[in-house]
Amino acid sequence: MTVIDGPSGLTPDALSEIFQAPVTGVQWEKVGSGQIGACYRLRLEGAEGVPRRLVAKLAAEDEASRAFLGPAYRAEVSFYQDIAPTVAVRTPRCHYSALSEDNTTFVLLLEDLHPATQGDQIAGCTPQQAADAVTNLAGLHGPRWCDPTLLDLPWLSAVGEDDAATLSEVFAPAVETFTERFAGELDDRDVRTLRETAEAIAAWVTGRPERFGLVHGDYRLDNLIFPPAPERGVTAVDWQTLSLGHPLRDLAFFLGTGLEPGDRATHERSLVGAYHAALTGYGVDGYDLDECFDDYRFAALQGPLITVLGCAYGARTERGDRMFLTMTARSCAAIRDLGTLGLV
Incomplete structure (x- = not known):
């Protein structure tokens, strides 16, 4: 080749x-x-x-x-x-x-998906766009839901106990660097939520192992391509962070960082419902909507995890800083609203 x-x-x-x-x-x-x-x-x-x-x-x-x-x-x-x-x-x-x-x-x-256009992580998206995105996401998770053959792929990694400990050691100082970089721009409540997330991250990342599957890892608006209105059919790109883990991490990350907190709170139950309905269409059974929503609540730490690490290891830009601050404010609000830390 x-x-x-x-x-x-x-x-x-x-x-x-x-x-x-x-x-x-x-x-x-x-x-x-x-x-x-x-x-x-x-x-x-x-x-x-x-x-x-x-x-x-x-x-x-x-x-x-x-x-x-x-x-x-x-x-x-x-x-x-x-x-x-x-x-x-x-x-x-x-x-x-x-x-x-x-x-x-x-x-x-x-x-080339032209004339479709990239989503905007800072601007956010409409509930209709979010519904399109979560339905598409179910198309990643549903067909290989809890598929044991995924464990046989040598390039596809799952996080073990040692990896979780290492992640905790890396994430905690990254949070402190993040809060120092944006001192005066972060809400005090968000700083506390970030630090509490760092304390919980090792237990969280290996939590609820009974449900596993493909995780895009960075399923957000900047990695989604939307067709011109009124067409539907969002397309996902950038698969370099694909891994094995709890699939609902992608859903919580997308809704928690892509919608303003008020819009998320208003629409998240119907959006999780749309995702769950699509999952069942791919043959996922024995997993009711209440369990799905509880997993969605649990999975919300994906927001600060990806945001803080992305900030720590990416090249600094003006748009990047605005994006990281926006994603942090939205995802920390989701963690508090959903009571995520109490589930870890």
């Missing part, structure tokens, strides 16, 4: 070999910030059967960071190769995927 290392490798010859059809012209432009990987929008000319528009996702331009990012690259390529055909979540069609033996270089050639 041909692995392309950088946009200079997106040549007519290389793409002709991939598509087994003549590609006579390639134009590309970079899209996105490229902190974890680099994305390019391609326009192709060639024989019938050659896609005219594609998105190419490649390894980060900073070669020094690639060894650290290898597990993320392996997860995303493996998702498209091993998992996507077995679930019902809407994702871009993957035309081609390849990964180097050391996992530091990869290529994905994905469907």
Whole structure:
């Protein structure tokens, strides 16, 4: 399999070999910030059967960071190769995927979803968009719900007791760094909630193991692509954080960070209900709506966990800071409203 290392490798010859059809012209432009990987929008000319528009996702331009990012690259390529055909979540069609033996270089050639547009984590979303997103999320969780064969995939990791202890050791100082960075901008109640979350995170991350499945890990508006209104059918992207865990972590993360607290409180029962109804459509049984809502309450610590760690390890930007503050305020409010810490 041909692995392309950088946009200079997106040549007519290389793409002709991939598509087994003549590609006579390639134009590309970079899209996105490229902190974890680099994305390019391609326009192709060639024989019938050659896609005219594609998105190419490649390894980060900073070669020094690639060894650290290898597990993320392996997860995303493996998702498209091993998992996507077995679930019902809407994702871009993957035309081609390849990964180097050391996992530091990869290529994905994905469907260009234009004119659909990316969600905005800061602006939030409407209840209708949220309903579309949670129904799509059930398409990830439902088909492989508590599927023991997932445990046989060597690239798909679940958090054990040792991992939980390590996470606690990492997360607690990350919370203090986060609160220092945003001193004066964080509500005092949110600071307390973050610190209480840090104390509970080790027990939480391994909690309720009787229900497990695929976890996107970062299912939020910036990773969702919405079609132009009035069309429905949100598409999920960025599968580098895929893991095994409690599936409701994705649902709680999405609703807790994507909706303003008032909107979440008003609509969350109906949205959890829509998610649960979609789950049952995929054959999930013996799991009633009350249990589902209780798991949703329990899972809300995913919000500060991902937000704080994302802030700690991502490159700092003005939009990023606003996003992290917005997500923190929303998710901490959800934890308090739902009484999550009392369930851990």
